[in-house]
Amino acid sequence: MSTGIEKEMWTTKLRKAWQKxxxxxxxxxxxxxxxxxxxxxxxxxxxxxxxxxIIASGLWLSFEGASWYHYSSVGHFVNxxxxxxxxxxxxxxxxxxxxxxxxxxWRGKRMMTWVTGALAFVGSIATAFxxxxxxxxxDSQWISYEAKDxxxxxxxGSKFNVTNFxxxxxxxxxxxxxxxxxxxxxxxxxxxxxxxxxxxDAFNKELGERK
Amino acid sequence: MGIFHHFMNLKAVYIHIGWFQMSITNxxxxxxxxxxxxxxxVLPFPxxxxxKGQK
Amino acid sequence: MSDRRTExxxxxxxxxxxxxxLIKEGVVAVVIIxxxxxxLSTLFGSPDDKQITFKDWAVxxxxxxxxxxxxELAGTSGTAxxxxxxxxxxxxxxxxxLHLAKIxxxxxxxxxxxxxxxxxxxxxxxxxxxxxxxxxWQASDAKQQSTxxxxxxxxxxxxxxxxxxxxxxxxxxxxELAAGLLTMAQAGSLDGALLSQGNYFQSDNTKQTLFLGDxxxxxxxxxxxxxxxxxxxxxxxTGRYPGQAWLWLYSFWYQIPxxxxxxxxxxxxxxxxxxxxxxxxxxxxxxxMPLIPGVRSLPYKIKIHRLIWKNYYQEENL
Numbered sequence: 001m002s003t004g005i006e007k008e009m010w011t012t013k014l015r016k017a018w019q020k021x022x023x024x025x026x027x028x029x030x031x032x033x034x035x036x037x038x039x040x041x042x043x044x045x046x047x048x049x050x051x052x053x054i055i056a057s058g059l060w061l062s063f064e065g066a067s068w069y070h071y072s073s074v075g076h077f078v079n080x081x082x083x084x085x086x087x088x089x090x091x092x093x094x095x096x097x098x099x100x101x102x103x104x105x106w107r108g109k110r111m112m113t114w115v116t117g118a119l120a121f122v123g124s125i126a127t128a129f130x131x132x133x134x135x136x137x138x139d140s141q142w143i144s145y146e147a148k149d150x151x152x153x154x155x156x157g158s159k160f161n162v163t164n165f166x167x168x169x170x171x172x173x174x175x176x177x178x179x180x181x182x183x184x185x186x187x188x189x190x191x192x193x194x195x196x197x198x199x200x201d202a203f204n205k206e207l208g209e210r211k
Numbered sequence: 212m213g214i215f216h217h218f219m220n221l222k223a224v225y226i227h228i229g230w231f232q233m234s235i236t237n238x239x240x241x242x243x244x245x246x247x248x249x250x251x252x253v254l255p256f257p258x259x260x261x262x263k264g265q266k
Numbered sequence: 267m268s269d270r271r272t273e274x275x276x277x278x279x280x281x282x283x284x285x286x287x288l289i290k291e292g293v294v295a296v297v298i299i300x301x302x303x304x305x306l307s308t309l310f311g312s313p314d315d316k317q318i319t320f321k322d323w324a325v326x327x328x329x330x331x332x333x334x335x336x337x338e339l340a341g342t343s344g345t346a347x348x349x350x351x352x353x354x355x356x357x358x359x360x361x362x363x364l365h366l367a368k369i370x371x372x373x374x375x376x377x378x379x380x381x382x383x384x385x386x387x388x389x390x391x392x393x394x395x396x397x398x399x400x401x402x403w404q405a406s407d408a409k410q411q412s413t414x415x416x417x418x419x420x421x422x423x424x425x426x427x428x429x430x431x432x433x434x435x436x437x438x439x440x441x442e443l444a445a446g447l448l449t450m451a452q453a454g455s456l457d458g459a460l461l462s463q464g465n466y467f468q469s470d471n472t473k474q475t476l477f478l479g480d481x482x483x484x485x486x487x488x489x490x491x492x493x494x495x496x497x498x499x500x501x502x503x504t505g506r507y508p509g510q511a512w513l514w515l516y517s518f519w520y521q522i523p524x525x526x527x528x529x530x531x532x533x534x535x536x537x538x539x540x541x542x543x544x545x546x547x548x549x550x551x552x553x554x555m556p557l558i559p560g561v562r563s564l565p566y567k568i569k570i571h572r573l574i575w576k577n578y579y580q581e582e583n584l
Contacts, residue, residue, distance in 0.1 A: 166469025213311025
C-alpha cells in the first residue's frame with residue numbers, strides 16, 4: 001500500500017522495522033512458552049524491581065543532598081533503603097546471570113541480549129562504586145584514597161579522579177544512571193523482541209537427534 | 212537508625228584461612244545468593260503442571 | 267550447533283504456551299523488594315562511620331601530623347613522590363614499557379609544599395614565630411628551602427618523630443612552619459583551607475585526601491576497620507555491614523603471588539596496573555562469553571538446565 005516515495009522515507013523504514021521486530025503484542029504479551037515455568041525466571045524482573053527501588057530512593061536522596069542522611073533519621077532510613085536495595089540488586093543480578101549461563105541463553109541469535117546484560121553488570125559495578133565514593137563518611141574517604149592508585153596506574157585517573165567529590169557525585173547521579181538505564185532498556189527490549197530462549201533439547205525431535 | 216544499629220557497628224568478625232578472608236556478613240550474602248539460586252532450581256513453580264494454550 | 271537448530275531457536279515459539287502476567291509480576295516484585303529493603307533498613311540501618319577531619323588527626327596524633335607536614339615540605343611524602351597525575355617526581359607504575367599514567371600527564375597538579383603547607387598558612391593570621399617563619403621561607407630560594415626541610419625531616423625521622431629529641435641544626439623556619447600548621451589543624455581551620463585553596467566554590471577533595479593519606483593516622487583507622495587492600499579490604503564495609511562483595515575477583519588478585527609482594531618485579535611492584543588489565547580482560551571475557559570455546563559448552567555438559575526445565579522435559583518426554 002505504500003508508494004515508492006514512502007518506502008524511501010526514514011520514518012517509514014523505522015516504523016516498519018519496529019512493527020516487524022517489536023509489535024506491541026511482543027512487548028506486552030499475555031502468554032509465554034510453556035517452558036517458562038521456573039523460579040529462575042523471576043530474577044531478571046527482581047533485578048529490575050531492585051533498580052526501581054534504587055532509583056526512587058536515590059532521587060529522594062539527591063533532592064536532599066549528600067550530607068542529609070548524617071543528621072536526619074528519615075535521611076538515614078532512605079539511605080538505608082538505597083544501600084540494601086543495591087545489595088538485592090547485585091544478588092538478583094548474579095543469580096539471573098548464573099541462570100542464563102546454565103540455560104546457554106545466547107542461543108538462537110540472542111548474543112546481543114547476553115552482551116547487553118553483561119555490560120549492565122559491569123556498568124552497575126562502576127555505578128555502585130561511585131556511590132560508595134559519595135557517602136561523605138570515613139568509608140568514602142578511604143575508598144577514594146585507596147582506589148585512586150588503581151585508576152592512576154593505567155592512566156584512567158587523569159580523566160576519572162575518584163578523589164574529586166564533585167566529579168563523582170555528578171557521574172553517580174547523572175551520567176552512569178543514564179548509561180545503565182539505556183543498556184537495561186535495550187536488554188529488556190531485546191528479550192521481548194527475541195522471546196525467551198527455548199530449552200536446549202527442545203528441537204531434538206525436529207532435528208532427528210537421539211534423546 | 213536501625214534497631215540493631217549498635218550491633219551492626221561493632222567490629223566485624225572475619226573468617227580467615229590462609230590467603231582467604233571474608234567477613235561473616237559478606238559470607239552470609241554470598242551463601243544466601245547460592246541458596247536462592249539452588250532453591251530457584253529445585254522448588255516447584257506454581258501452576259507449572261497444567262499448560263494452558265495448545266500446540 | 268547447526269544452523270538449522272539456530273534458526274529454530276531464533277524463530278517465534280510455535281509450541282504450547284501458558285498465561286503469564288509480566289506487569290503483575292513486575293509490580294509484585296517492586297512491592298516485595300521495597301518491603302524487604304524497608305525491613306532491613308529498620309533492623310540494621312546503613313553504615314556511616316564519621317569522616318576523619320584534619321582536626322581529628324592533629325588532635326589525636328599530633329606527632330604524626332607534625333612529621334607528615336615536614337615530609338610535605340621536604341618532598342618525602344607519598345604524594346610528593348607519586349608522579350602522574352599529580353607531579354613529575356617519579357615515573358609511576360608501568361605495564362612493561364608502558365607508563366600509562368606518565369603518558370596521560372600531570373592532570374591534577376599537586377605541589378605538596380605550597381598546596382598543603384604554605385598556602386593554607388597564609389590564609390590565617392599566625393602567631394609571631396610562625397608569621398616570621400613564613401616570611402623567611404617565602405624570601406628564600408628553592409634550594410635553601412629544600413636543604414632546611416630535608417635536614418629537619420631526616421633529623422625528625424632519626425628521633426622517631428619526637429620533635430623534642432631533635433638536636434639543633436640548620437633547619438631554618440621548618441619547625442615553626444610545621445608547628446604553625448599543627449596549631450591551625452588543631453583549631454579546625456585546615457580542612458577548609460586545603461579544600462578552597464583561596465577560592466570560594468570548590469568540590470574537589472583531591473588535596474585533602476592525598477594529604478590525609480600521607481600520614482599514619484588515616485591508614486591506621488582503615489587497618490582497624492579491615493579496609494586495607496591486602497586483606498580483601500575493597501570487599502569490606504565499616505562495622506558489620508555487607509560490603510561490595512561483587513568486587514571479590516578484583517580483590518582476589520591482590521592476595522596471591524606475585525601481586526601480594528611489592529618487591530616482586532615487574533608484577534608485584536606494578537600490581538595496580540596489571541590487575542586492572544586482568545580485570546579488564548576478564549570483564550571483556552564475560553561480555554563475549556558466548557564466543558569463548560570451552561566456556562560456552564559448559565551448559566551442555568553440566569546439565570543444570572534439566573533442573574530449570576524439568577517440567578517441560580517431563581511433559582515433552584525429552
